[in-house]
Amino acid sequence: MIDFVRNVRLWFAPAEVRDDGVTPDYRFSLANERTFLAWLRTALALIGGGFAVDQFLPGLRWGWRVGLALALLASGALCALRAVNHWVRCERAMRRGEDLPVSRFPALLGVVVAGVAVVMVVVVLVGWEG
Amino acid sequence: MTPGVLGERDPGLQPERTRLAWRRTTLAGTVVAVLAGKAGVAGGASGSALAAGAVCCVGWVGVLTVAHRRIRRLAGDSREPERLAVRWAVGVVVCVLLTAGGGVGVVLG
Numbered sequence: 001m002i003d004f005v006r007n008v009r010l011w012f013a014p015a016e017v018r019d020d021g022v023t024p025d026y027r028f029s030l031a032n033e034r035t036f037l038a039w040l041r042t043a044l045a046l047i048g049g050g051f052a053v054d055q056f057l058p059g060l061r062w063g064w065r066v067g068l069a070l071a072l073l074a075s076g077a078l079c080a081l082r083a084v085n086h087w088v089r090c091e092r093a094m095r096r097g098e099d100l101p102v103s104r105f106p107a108l109l110g111v112v113v114a115g116v117a118v119v120m121v122v123v124v125l126v127g128w129e130g
Numbered sequence: 131m132t133p134g135v136l137g138e139r140d141p142g143l144q145p146e147r148t149r150l151a152w153r154r155t156t157l158a159g160t161v162v163a164v165l166a167g168k169a170g171v172a173g174g175a176s177g178s179a180l181a182a183g184a185v186c187c188v189g190w191v192g193v194l195t196v197a198h199r200r201i202r203r204l205a206g207d208s209r210e211p212e213r214l215a216v217r218w219a220v221g222v223v224v225c226v227l228l229t230a231g232g233g234v235g236v237v238l239g
Contacts, residue, residue, distance in 0.1 A: 011220045029213045030144045036219065037151040040226060044158040047230050051165035054237045055172060069237045077230040084223040088216065 007085050010092070017088065021095030032090045039083035042109075046076035060123075068116075075112065145211045149204045152197045155222075162229060163190040169236045182235025185228055192225030 010017055050072035057065055082105055089101045163186060170183030196218055203212050 011216060017216055026210050026213065027142060027144045030148045030211070033214045034148055034151045036214075037148075037155050040222065041155055041158045043226055044155070044162050044229075047226070047233055048158070048162040048165050050230075050233055050237065051162065051169050055165065055169050066237055070234060073230045073233045073237070077227050080223045080226040080230070084219050087219055 004085065007088055010088050011084065017092055017095070020092055021097065024094040028094055029091065032087060032094070035090075036083050036087040039086070040080060043076045043079035043083060046072050046079055050076065075109075079109065145204045148211075149201050152201050152204075156194055156197045159190050159193040159226075159229070163187065166190075166229070166233060166236055169233075176239055179236055179239035182232045182239050185232030185235065187232075189225045189228030189232060192228065193222055196222045196225065 050069045053060075053072060054065060054069040060068075086101065086103060086105075093100050166183055166186040170179050170186075200214065200218060206212075
């Protein structure tokens with residue numbers, strides 16, 4: 001948590017990132033940028049999924065529909081925040097010549113997406129949507 | 131990098147790939163904006179839903195603006211492309227968060 005607060009401070013003090021360590025090969029920075037953008041697209045896909053659940057599952061009970069849509073929107077927002085945080089951490093680690101930060105976020109997101117998919121299969125098969 | 135037969139161009143095409151990654155991101159943002167528009171219109175166009183939809187649109191325009199600037203910078207013919215500035219990375223994430231926040235309003239509105 002303390003680390004996260006320190007990283008948030010870095011988002012708004014760009015000069016501190018630049019002053020840290022040595023500038024890496026620009027290709028590494030661009031690769032880091034593309035990873036950041038890939039996570040951002042994942043976040044946008046989750047947000048789009050929230051809209052899609054809200055719009056295209058009208059038969060679902062109100063509570064389920066809105067709950068699932070809000071959960072997808074919230075996970076999209078979380079994914080976007082985590083994307084920029086991870087980008088800053090990687091950029092700083094490359095400047096300092098440290099190992100890149102590890103994260104359990106991809107595994108967690110994978111488990112959540114798989115869980116939602118299984119729940120939706122069950123919902124469709126059992127026909128709760130009616 | 132050692133300048134070889136390819137001259138000074140990066141054989142890995144890193145700037146081009148990064149530019150295309152920004153393009154894909156604007157496409158994803160556009161799909162989300164279209165879905166948000168559909169949700170806003172289908173919601174009977176109540177005042178709160180329209181306001182939330184407007185917030186989504188602001189987020190989408192913000193993503194397009196940042197992406198456009200970044201693509202222009204990467205398209206320059208300098209030997210070493212500029213790195214992504216932290217404020218632009220934070221800016222594009224704030225725009226995505228605006229879209230998600232507007233989405234909450236659209237869903238509840």
